[in-house]
Every structure is written in C-alpha cells, then in structure tokens.
Amino acid sequence: MAAAGDLAVRTRGLRKSYRSVKGRSVGVEHLDLDVPAGGVHGFLGPNGSGKTTTIRMLLGLVRADEGTMHLFGQEVPRHLPQVVGRVGAIVEHPKFFPTFSARRNLELLAGAIGAPAGRVDAVLAEVGLEDRAGDRYKTYSLGMKQRLAIGATLLKDPDLLIFDEPTNGLDPAGIREVRETMRGLADRGRTVLVSSHILAEVQQVADTVSIIARGRLLASGSVADLVGSGGRSVRVGVSDPGGDAAREGGARDRAARVLEAAGHRVRPEGNLLHVDAVPDPSVVTRILAAHDLWVDELQPAAVDLESVFLELTADHGPGGTSAGPRTDVETVVA
Numbered sequence: 606m607a608a609a610g611d612l613a614v615r616t617r618g619l620r621k622s623y624r625s626v627k628g629r630s631v632g633v634e635h636l637d638l639d640v641p642a643g644g645v646h647g648f649l650g651p652n653g654s655g656k657t658t659t660i661r662m663l664l665g666l667v668r669a670d671e672g673t674m675h676l677f678g679q680e681v682p683r684h685l686p687q688v689v690g691r692v693g694a695i696v697e698h699p700k701f702f703p704t705f706s707a708r709r710n711l712e713l714l715a716g717a718i719g720a721p722a723g724r725v726d727a728v729l730a731e732v733g734l735e736d737r738a739g740d741r742y743k744t745y746s747l748g749m750k751q752r753l754a755i756g757a758t759l760l761k762d763p764d765l766l767i768f769d770e771p772t773n774g775l776d777p778a779g780i781r782e783v784r785e786t787m788r789g790l791a792d793r794g795r796t797v798l799v800s801s802h803i804l805a806e807v808q809q810v811a812d813t814v815s816i817i818a819r820g821r822l823l824a825s826g827s828v829a830d831l832v833g834s835g836g837r838s839v840r841v842g843v844s845d846p847g848g849d850a851a852r853e854g855g856a857r858d859r860a861a862r863v864l865e866a867a868g869h870r871v872r873p874e875g876n877l878l879h880v881d882a883v884p885d886p887s888v889v890t891r892i893l894a895a896h897d898l899w900v901d902e903l904q905p906a907a908v909d910l911e912s913v914f915l916e917l918t919a920d921h922g923p924g925g926t927s928a929g930p931r932t933d934v935e936t937v938v939a
C-alpha cells in the first residue's frame with residue numbers, strides 16, 4: 606500500500622450523505638481512493654455514483670461527513686491553502702468573454718488569479734491552441750473551448766489536474782482532442798484525475814482507474830490489470846437454420862436468452878452478441894447448437910472496462926446496489 610506522500614490523492618473512509626425527502630441519501634460511502642502521482646487516473650462510475658461529490662470534497666467545496674483526504678500528502682481541507690497552488694480543476698463550465706480572443710481571455714484570467722502573464726503562451730502551446738490564439742472565443746469549436754478551459758487550469762502550472770466529465774456534450778472529434786490533451790499533460794509529468802461515466806472512453810487514455818457505484822469503490826488499479834482480470838470475451842453472430850433473414854434479430858435475441866440461462870453475461874453489439882468471461886469459445890458454439898442456433902460469426906473481443914464493471918455489479922443489479930470492493934481485482938495501485 607502506497608504512503609499518502611507517494612500519491613497525488615488519497616482518501617480513507619470518505620463519507621458524505623445528503624438530506625432528501627426520504628431521509629438521507631448516500632453520496633459517497635466509505636470511499637478509499639488512491640491516485641498515483643503522474644499519469645491519467647480515470648474516476649469512473651455511472652451517473653449519480655458519487656464522482657462529483659468526491660471531487661467537490663477534495664477541493665473543499667463540500668464538507669465530508671467522515672473520513673480523511675490527502676493531496677500530495679497534505680491533509681485537506683485543513684491544509685488546503687498549502688497545497689491548492691498545486692491543483693487545477695474544472696468542475697463547472699468556466700466563463701470566457703465570447704468576443705475576446707483565447708489569448709486575451711487567458712491574459713485577463715492570469716491577471717485575476719495572480720499567475721505570471723508569461724505563462725499564457727506556454728499554456729496555449731500545451732493545449733495546442735497557439736495557432737488559433739488570436740481568434741475570438743465564440744468562433745471556437747466545443748473541443749477547442751474545452752481545451753481552453755483546460756488551459757485556464759494550467760496558468761498556475763499545477764501538478765494535479767482534476768477534470769469532472771470534461772468530454773460531456775462533445776462530439777467524437779472534440780472528445781479525441783480533450784483525450785489527447787489530457788494524455789499530453791500526463792506525458793509531461795502532471796497527474797490528471799478525470800471523472801467519467803463512459804468507461805470505454807477513459808479506458809483509451811487512463812493509466813489507472815478507480816471504478817465506483819453507489820458511492821462505493823468496486824475496483825481500482827491499472828487498466829491493463831483490470832481488463833486482464835476479466836477473462837476472455839467473444840462476439841457471436843447467430844442465424845436460424847432456416848436462414849430466414851427476417852428472423853435474424855429473433856435468432857440473436859433467442860441466443861441471448863439461451864446463453865444467459867446457461868450463466869453467461871451477454872449484451873447486444875449491433876447484429877452480434879458480446880459474451881463476457883468465456884473460458885473457451887467452443888462452449889458458446891456448443892450451447893447454441895444444442896438449441897438449434899447456428900453460429901455464423903465468432904470473433905475474439907477485447908475485454909473492456911465496461912465488461913469489468915458489469916461483472917463487478919452483476920450480482921447487485923444496475924448500479925451495484927450493495928456491491929463492496931472486490932479484493933481479487935482491487936490490487937494494483939502501487
């Protein structure tokens with residue numbers, strides 16, 4: 606287990622509940638989070654799982670009910686003033702002047718927060734906006750606007766960046782721009798903590814992840830180790846022996862029911878079925894053949910974080926109602 610000082614973020618027993626009409630609702634429940642210094646750490650979970658609440662507690666915007674939090678070994682919120690200069694964050698949409706250029710917006714912001722004016726050009730370069738820095742903000746694409754928002758967090762040259770769902774509302778090109786920007790920040794030695802409810806998207810950029818549901822940690826570790834723990838997956842196409850094209854969808858749905866009844870976890874992917882944690886692909890073909898369903902396509906599928914998440918929450922219903930940490934995968938943050 607890493608010491609608090611080796612980690613950018615460490616929480617222990619973090620708990621926050623909110624008053625609701627039904628009494629109290631859980632925001633975060635005894636959360637132990639370890640974010641190694643350096644690299645991109647994905648903080649993943651479905652909507653309402655407690656990601657924003659956790660981030661707001663780390664930044665001193667919401668008070669925790671219980672537990673401890675450290676940023677670079679400094680206990681927060683008690684020592685937040687000592688460490689806040691090392692942290693940049695986007696928690697809400699930042700406001701920029703629409704008719705001012707990106708450079709002018711950053712210059713104004715640098716002045717307002719006491720960052721050196723000389724940082725502006727370095728920041729524009731770091732988020733890849735140097736060629737468009739003179740253009741008005743309102744002419745920017747959503748991806749560029751979000752890169753400028755990331756740039757604003759870099760003015761004080763922080764070591765840790767915290768981004769809450771930074772790709773929300775972006776098109777695929779914008780998502781890629783933000784992903785590449787985050788990767789670049791980490792490759793230059795910063796720590797990026799990024800929350801998302803889209804596991805597959807963060808899988809492409811994260812070095813390590815923590816997966817939560819209903820405020821509880823389900824798994825944490827390197828992406829490679831977590832997806833490696835999930836067994837093999839396959840994609841199968843099925844047809845009816847009669848070859849009636851109009852019934853193909855029916856054949857797929859029937860195959861899904863048959864495989865689920867045999868204890869497999871299955872989800873549709875286009876015309877195919879994604880079958881998780883298969884010991885041997887022939888198992889799938891045998892089960893289907895025994896029910897007069899013919900496999901006409903069988904592809905190996907990479908196990909992804911979504912499969913891992915579904916496996917972790919499989920016994921607990923959507924959102925993992927009562928899921929606790931799984932010790933066999935919760936291994937890896939060194």
Ligand SMILES: Nc1ncnc2c1ncn2[C@@H]1O[C@H](COP(=O)(O)OP(=O)(O)OP(=O)(O)O)[C@@H](O)[C@H]1O
Nearest residue numbers: 623631632650651652653654655656657658659802
């Ligand atoms: N200010 C609040 N008052 C009452 N309940 C809240 C408040 N903020 C969050 N919650 C509740 O706490 C739980 C966790 O919410 P939170 O926003 O932290 O989750 P999230 O993982 O960030 O979700 P999303 O991806 O939708 O933002 C949810 O059940 C939510 O309804």
